[in-house]
Amino acid sequence: xxxxxxxxxxxxxxxxxxxxxxxxxxxxxxxxFMWYRQYSRKGPELLMYTYSSGNKEDxxxxxxxxxxxxxxxxxxxxxxxxxxxxxxxxxxxxxxxGNLIFGKGTKLSVKP
Amino acid sequence: EAQVTQNPRYLITVTGKKLTVTCSQxxxxxxxxxxxxxxxxxxxxxxxxxxxxxxxxxxxPEGYKVSRKEKRNFPLILESPSPNQTSLYFCASxxxxxxYEQYFGPGTRxxxx
Numbered sequence: 001x002x003x004x005x006x007x008x009x010x011x012x013x014x015x016x017x018x019x020x021x022x023x024x025x026x027x028x029x030x031x032x033f034m035w036y037r038q039y040s041r042k043g044p045e046l047l048m049y050t051y052s053s054g055n056k057e058d059x060x061x062x063x064x065x066x067x068x069x070x071x072x073x074x075x076x077x078x079x080x081x082x083x084x085x086x087x088x089x090x091x092x093x094x095x096x097x098g099n100l101i102f103g104k105g106t107k108l109s110v111k112p
Numbered sequence: 113e114a115q116v117t118q119n120p121r122y123l124i125t126v127t128g129k130k131l132t133v134t135c136s137q138x139x140x141x142x143x144x145x146x147x148x149x150x151x152x153x154x155x156x157x158x159x160x161x162x163x164x165x166x167x168x169x170x171x172x173p174e175g176y177k178v179s180r181k182e183k184r185n186f187p188l189i190l191e192s193p194s195p196n197q198t199s200l201y202f203c204a205s206x207x208x209x210x211x212y213e214q215y216f217g218p219g220t221r222x223x224x225x
Contacts, residue, residue: 092211
């Protein structure tokens, strides 16, 4: 079983839809949970991060972490064509263990 | 402007011809890392550096070398490239202790024939 599993999609939704992106993981030692967004022909950029369990909201984006289920989610409300990108989940152990473990990414397309 | 730069952005080379991809950041970050991104495999870490003169292997280090002689620079060296190293390469950096917030360069697309 891979450490981080993410459905690669692609996922296509109409503008205005609520999008749900998910990852599962196997290592309970992960402490930080991130979502990176990668536009075509660009490097990934950090969208949101969560420390340990719980929810975090930033505008139209909500990140959720359920450590008991080893499951993280990213919700996008009122999706826009500009949200079309690949979304990568990532995790790390925190402290001196700085390396990120990435999911394979989900490609999202929001149609006008 | 705070950024991570990589050069070259595109490179086509032949098997066995040594090459270097440069990476530079202007944010005074301690942590730097190299990744390769391949379809179906995602982002995989090649090497990382916690600070000057401190480097360590990531998940896929075979066939690569790195050095960190200055804080801002972290070059990736392929001494004898092979076709299986054809990939999209990203350099990233972050402050120490904030490695969840990594800043990525624009990528280098390498083709080895």
